[in-house]
Amino acid sequence: MGYLEVEGVAKSFGPVKVLSDVSLALEEGEFVSLLGPSGCGKTTLLRIVAGFEEPDRGTVRLAGTEITAEPPAKRQMGMVFQAYSLFPNMTAEENIRFGLKVRRVDANEQAERARELLELVGLTQHRGKYPHQLSGGQQQRVALARALAIRPLALLLDEPLSALDAKVRVQLREEIRRIQQETKVTTIFVTHDQEEALSISDRVVVMHQGQLSQVGTPAAIYGEPDNIFVARFVGAVAELPAEVVDGREGIVALFGRKVRAARAQGMAAGTRIYFLLRPETVRVGPEGANGGLDGTVAGRTFFGALTSLRIELADGHGSVTAAMPSDKASELAQGTRVSVSWADDAPRILRRE
Amino acid sequence: MSQAAAAAGTRTGTRPAGFFARSGGALTLIFVGPFLLYVSAFLILPTLMLLATAFSGAHGFTWRYVGELDQAQTLIAFRNSIELSATSALVGLVIGALAAYFVMRPGMPRGLRSLVTTFSAVAANFAGVPLAFAFIATLGSLGVITVWLKSIGIDLYGAGFRLYSILGLVIVYAYFQVPLMIIVITPALEALRKQWREAAENLGASSIDYWRYVGLPILLPSLLSAYILLFGNAFSAYATPYAISSGIVALVPVEISNVLSGNVMLSPQTGAALAFGMILVMVAVMGLYALIARQVGRWARP
Numbered sequence: 001m002g003y004l005e006v007e008g009v010a011k012s013f014g015p016v017k018v019l020s021d022v023s024l025a026l027e028e029g030e031f032v033s034l035l036g037p038s039g040c041g042k043t044t045l046l047r048i049v050a051g052f053e054e055p056d057r058g059t060v061r062l063a064g065t066e067i068t069a070e071p072p073a074k075r076q077m078g079m080v081f082q083a084y085s086l087f088p089n090m091t092a093e094e095n096i097r098f099g100l101k102v103r104r105v106d107a108n109e110q111a112e113r114a115r116e117l118l119e120l121v122g123l124t125q126h127r128g129k130y131p132h133q134l135s136g137g138q139q140q141r142v143a144l145a146r147a148l149a150i151r152p153l154a155l156l157l158d159e160p161l162s163a164l165d166a167k168v169r170v171q172l173r174e175e176i177r178r179i180q181q182e183t184k185v186t187t188i189f190v191t192h193d194q195e196e197a198l199s200i201s202d203r204v205v206v207m208h209q210g211q212l213s214q215v216g217t218p219a220a221i222y223g224e225p226d227n228i229f230v231a232r233f234v235g236a237v238a239e240l241p242a243e244v245v246d247g248r249e250g251i252v253a254l255f256g257r258k259v260r261a262a263r264a265q266g267m268a269a270g271t272r273i274y275f276l277l278r279p280e281t282v283r284v285g286p287e288g289a290n291g292g293l294d295g296t297v298a299g300r301t302f303f304g305a306l307t308s309l310r311i312e313l314a315d316g317h318g319s320v321t322a323a324m325p326s327d328k329a330s331e332l333a334q335g336t337r338v339s340v341s342w343a344d345d346a347p348r349i350l351r352r353e
Numbered sequence: 354m355s356q357a358a359a360a361a362g363t364r365t366g367t368r369p370a371g372f373f374a375r376s377g378g379a380l381t382l383i384f385v386g387p388f389l390l391y392v393s394a395f396l397i398l399p400t401l402m403l404l405a406t407a408f409s410g411a412h413g414f415t416w417r418y419v420g421e422l423d424q425a426q427t428l429i430a431f432r433n434s435i436e437l438s439a440t441s442a443l444v445g446l447v448i449g450a451l452a453a454y455f456v457m458r459p460g461m462p463r464g465l466r467s468l469v470t471t472f473s474a475v476a477a478n479f480a481g482v483p484l485a486f487a488f489i490a491t492l493g494s495l496g497v498i499t500v501w502l503k504s505i506g507i508d509l510y511g512a513g514f515r516l517y518s519i520l521g522l523v524i525v526y527a528y529f530q531v532p533l534m535i536i537v538i539t540p541a542l543e544a545l546r547k548q549w550r551e552a553a554e555n556l557g558a559s560s561i562d563y564w565r566y567v568g569l570p571i572l573l574p575s576l577l578s579a580y581i582l583l584f585g586n587a588f589s590a591y592a593t594p595y596a597i598s599s600g601i602v603a604l605v606p607v608e609i610s611n612v613l614s615g616n617v618m619l620s621p622q623t624g625a626a627l628a629f630g631m632i633l634v635m636v637a638v639m640g641l642y643a644l645i646a647r648q649v650g651r652w653a654r655p
Contacts, residue, residue: 052554072551073555073556075555077555081548084546085549085551087552087553087566087567088571089567102556103557130653147555
C-alpha cells in the first residue's frame, strides 16, 4: 500500500470526462511527476488530491487515512501554484508564516521556522520584501517555503515553473529537487514539460485523455515507451512502419528490406509494428554505407553542443532525426546524401493497430 | 547575427518606437487638451472665483463671510451633511460590497450579474426630484408602504420615523449609493485571485482567516477609495434632500441654495463661504484618506 494513494478516481465537468478510473500510489518521500499535454487531466487529478475538486468516484488516501471528503485546510498538504499565488499584502516572511499563524503556532516558533525556510530557499536577505518586489523565481521560492512551513505530509506542485524564463526554470527545478530530497517530503509535480519531468522525478506518470498512459522511471518512460502516445510525447522519435518477418530471430521488414531488431524477438510473424528510432540512436554515414537507409539532409537545428539533422528518407519513406555533435554535423550540408543506420538493439518496437 | 546587423536591427527597431512616441504625444494633446481646457474653464476657474467671492466684501478683502461659518445654523448644516454623507456612504459601502460579492460568487445564475450591473448603472444615476417623489410615494407619511405597514400593525411614523430626517435621507441615499458601490467595487473583487483563496485554504486557513488576513487587507485601499467617492457623492447631493425635506433638514447644499436664490436672504458671498467650507471638509476627508491609504496600501508601493 502506498503512502499517498489515488484509487479509481473519475471526474467529469458537465459532459466532459476529465478523469477515468485513475489509480496511482506514491511511496513516502517519492517525487512523482504528472506529465501530459494540456487537457489531459493532470491538474484536475492534483486538485482532487489537494481537495479543491471532489471526485465523482474513487478515493484518496494519505498515510493510511482516507481523506476524500476532507476539505483542503484539513489535509496537511502544501501546494505551490503556477504563479501569482503569494499574498501581495504580506512580505516574504509573512507569507511563509501564514500557515503557522492560522494554526495558532507560537510566534517565536513561526519566526524560527520562517528563518529556516528562508535559508533553505536562499532568500534570507529578501525576507522583508513584498511579492511585487521579488522576481518570478524568487516568488516561487517563497511559495515553496510557504508550502513547506506547515511540515506538509505531501507537497503538491502545480506547474510552478511554467511562468518563469528558461534559465530560471532550470535553476529552480534543480533547487526544488534538492529541497525535496533534503526534506524527504512526498511530492507530486504537475508539468507539461517532459524535460522537467524526466530530470527531477523518481517516477513519471504520463497522462492522456484522463487516463494514466504509462507510469515508470524517467529512463523507462523515455527508453521503453509502452504505447505510441508516450513515444511521441516524450522525446523526439521517428516512427517507421514495419512488419515482423521472423519473431524468433527478431527480423522485421522495413521498406522492403529485412533488418534486425532485437526487441521484435518473440513477436508473431506478420505483426504490424512501429519501428521507433530516437535521434541519439541514429548513426549517419556516407550514402550506401552499412546497408542503412539512404536519405538526404533536409534540415538542421543547432542546440549548441549537439545539432539535430532532419534526414528525408529516399522514396518518400518519411524522415528520421539524428542528433550528433555539432562539429560533425557541420560537415553535412543541407542536401548531402547520406545513409542512416542503428544498432540492432536501438529501435523500440510497438504494435501498430 | 553580426554586430553590424544587430546594430542595424536596433536602429530599425527604435525608429517606429520614436515615431509612435512622438505621434502618441500629439494624439494625447489633441484628446486630453480639450478636456484639460474644459476642466480649467468649469472647475478651476469657478473655484478660484468662488474663493475670491468668499473673501470679498464691499471694501475688498474680508474674513467676514468665512468667519460666519461658525454660526449655529451653519454648524448644524455641516454636522448634518457630514453625518448624512458618512452614514449613507457606510451603508452603501457595506451593502454594495456584500451585494457585489454575493453576485460574483461561483454558481450564481449567469444573468444575475449582468442584471445587477445594468440596474446599478441606472440606479446610481437616478437621483434628484424623481427619486424623492418615488420615496415620498412609498415611504412618505401617506406612502404605499407606510400605509400597508400600518395596516399590518407597524406604524412607522407613530414610532417617530420621518422621511425628512437624517435616517430617512440615509434610506433614500442608499438607493444610489449602493448601486454606485456595486459598480466601483466589482473590478476590485474580480481582481482577488482564486489562487490566494486556495493557497490560504491549503495552508489551513478558515474563511474568516482568509478575509481577515488576505481578502480584506487587499481590498482595503479600494474600499477606502469607494468610501470617499460615496461620501463626496452624498455630500454634494442637493435636489434629492431638498425635494424630500423642503429644507427641514439643514444641509450645506440646501443652505447654499437658500442664500443664492434669495428665499431667505440674498448673499452670494455667504454662499461662496459655505462652498469654501465644503471644499475644506472634502480636503480634510481626502487628507485623512491619503494618510490611511498610505498605511493600508504600503504593500503595493514599488
